[in-house]
Amino acid sequence: MSLQPISRPLLSLFLRETRIARSVGGGGAIGVVFFLILVSLTPFAIGPDLNLLSRIGPAILWIAALLATLLGLDRLFQADADDGSLDLFMMSSTPLELVVLVKCAAHWVLTGLPLVAAAPLLGLMLGLEPEAQAGVAASLLAGTPALTLLGAIGAALTAGLRRGGLLMAVLILPLTTPVLIFGVSTAAAASGGTVPFHTPLLILCALSLATIAGAPFAAAAALRAREA
Amino acid sequence: MKKQDFVLRQQPGFRLSARSLRVERGGRAIINDVSFELGSGEALLALGRNGAGKSTLLRALAGLLPLAGGELTFTGGNAAPLCEQAHYVGHADGLKTALTALENLEFWASMLGARKLAPQQALEKVGLARIGDFPVGYLSAGQKRRVALARLFVAARPVWILDEPATALDVGSQERFAQAMAEHRAEGGMILAATHAPLGLVDARELRLDRGFALAGAAA
Numbered sequence: 049m050s051l052q053p054i055s056r057p058l059l060s061l062f063l064r065e066t067r068i069a070r071s072v073g074g075g076g077a078i079g080v081v082f083f084l085i086l087v088s089l090t091p092f093a094i095g096p097d098l099n100l101l102s103r104i105g106p107a108i109l110w111i112a113a114l115l116a117t118l119l120g121l122d123r124l125f126q127a128d129a130d131d132g133s134l135d136l137f138m139m140s141s142t143p144l145e146l147v148v149l150v151k152c153a154a155h156w157v158l159t160g161l162p163l164v165a166a167a168p169l170l171g172l173m174l175g176l177e178p179e180a181q182a183g184v185a186a187s188l189l190a191g192t193p194a195l196t197l198l199g200a201i202g203a204a205l206t207a208g209l210r211r212g213g214l215l216m217a218v219l220i221l222p223l224t225t226p227v228l229i230f231g232v233s234t235a236a237a238a239s240g241g242t243v244p245f246h247t248p249l250l251i252l253c254a255l256s257l258a259t260i261a262g263a264p265f266a267a268a269a270a271l272r273a274r275e276a
Numbered sequence: 277m278k279k280q281d282f283v284l285r286q287q288p289g290f291r292l293s294a295r296s297l298r299v300e301r302g303g304r305a306i307i308n309d310v311s312f313e314l315g316s317g318e319a320l321l322a323l324g325r326n327g328a329g330k331s332t333l334l335r336a337l338a339g340l341l342p343l344a345g346g347e348l349t350f351t352g353g354n355a356a357p358l359c360e361q362a363h364y365v366g367h368a369d370g371l372k373t374a375l376t377a378l379e380n381l382e383f384w385a386s387m388l389g390a391r392k393l394a395p396q397q398a399l400e401k402v403g404l405a406r407i408g409d410f411p412v413g414y415l416s417a418g419q420k421r422r423v424a425l426a427r428l429f430v431a432a433r434p435v436w437i438l439d440e441p442a443t444a445l446d447v448g449s450q451e452r453f454a455q456a457m458a459e460h461r462a463e464g465g466m467i468l469a470a471t472h473a474p475l476g477l478v479d480a481r482e483l484r485l486d487r488g489f490a491l492a493g494a495a496a
Contacts, residue, residue, distance in 0.1 A: 060386040064375070071374035132368025135340050139359045140387045275301075275341055 065154035106235035122213030183238020298345035330470035373413030
């Protein structure tokens with residue numbers, strides 16, 4: 049059993065996650081629709097001042113992306129804990145850390161990547177320059193994996209709780225501050241400024257890589273301690 | 277004969293021994309000083325009132341709850357720990373309602389490893405040959421339970437840990453499942469079950485639990 053190649057179960061886990069998310073009620077597209085609504089509501093609140101909008105546009109896009117990413121994350125482990133799948137994951141020979149990582153990867157492909165694709169389009173609505181649109185998309189591409197993986201820690205901590213989603217957001221949002229700071233500064237650096245574009249972008253990449261390396265262990269430990 | 281059946285039969289020397297197990301939840305001891313020995317082809321039936329600790333004991337055996345004390349050793353099979361050589365069927369079915377029965381089984385077959393029957397054959401074994409491409413959400417409680425039980429047949433694991441496996445099953449399915457359990461024991465596997473209703477296990481050892489303690493002389 050332990051000699052079985054490890055990639056097969058992980059691949060089928062990835063396919064299962066995407067299939068569930070695409071099915072009715074799976075919530076695959078909710079994140080990007082929420083993102084769309086949030087960004088299009090902002091000009092109504094702020095007013096049609098294009099200069100102001102284009103100046104705060106990257107920040108709006110980043111906050112909307114942050115909230116949209118967290119929106120579906122509370123179900124990441126909750127659904128598996130409710131229907132007993134989580135017990136069976138723990139009894140498989142695949143390490144729980146890898147299960148967490150693959151679930152996060154599937155979640156990012158289904159919610160993070162559409163945000164990256166939609167950001168330039170919505171940037172147009174906020175009056176962003178072409179360079180700034182590209183900068184926002186690049187910063188989201190580099191930064192949203194960190195949001196997903198940080199969120200996974202919160203999702204794992206609240207997997208056994210009723211209405212754990214709100215608690216998860218409260219736990220995780222403060223931790224996302226560095227990602228938000230460097231995300232917005234990457235986007236701002238793209239449209240000119242004193243900081244070269246690659247400096248904040250590289251820090252953003254480093255944040256994502258660090259969470260990819262560390263968060264699966266934290267989340268798996270939280271899942272194991274769920275019932276102890 | 278399938279290759280995996282053959283592997284199971286060649287290694288009949290499974291042995292599970294539990295020595296004064298203790299399991300705590302929220303600081304309270306739910307299982308206290310429970311010991312038993314179980315060999316190949318044997319079955320252990322945990323009996324007791326609601327809240328006696330049957331489910332807690334089974335979850336601890338499956339590795340889902342940490343042991344607060346005692347010793348659990350499993351020998352035979354490959355070197356993997358007990359939880360990777362055991363099937364667990366608990367109160368939750370472990371099925372995704374959006375996926376079909378076959379997709380669910382196919383997924384667990386690749387996740388649990390050591391494939392045995394093909395998912396379609398496993399469904400035939402629980403009498404659900406024709407609902408394979410139905411989303412599980414449309415099935416009745418008894419049918420869902422049968423799909424969950426079909427998981428036992430898609431991956432070869434020598435130990436079956438069953439928590440009230442016959443819930444919602446009709447009489448015919450119960451008989452079919454009793455036969456499948458007998459086959460599993462004939463192949464050298466072992467079964468640990470908790471139940472209130474009779475499961476049709478022949479000469480199973482009984483472990484009577486009362487408030488976490490095994491009643492004297494129940495399981496030698």
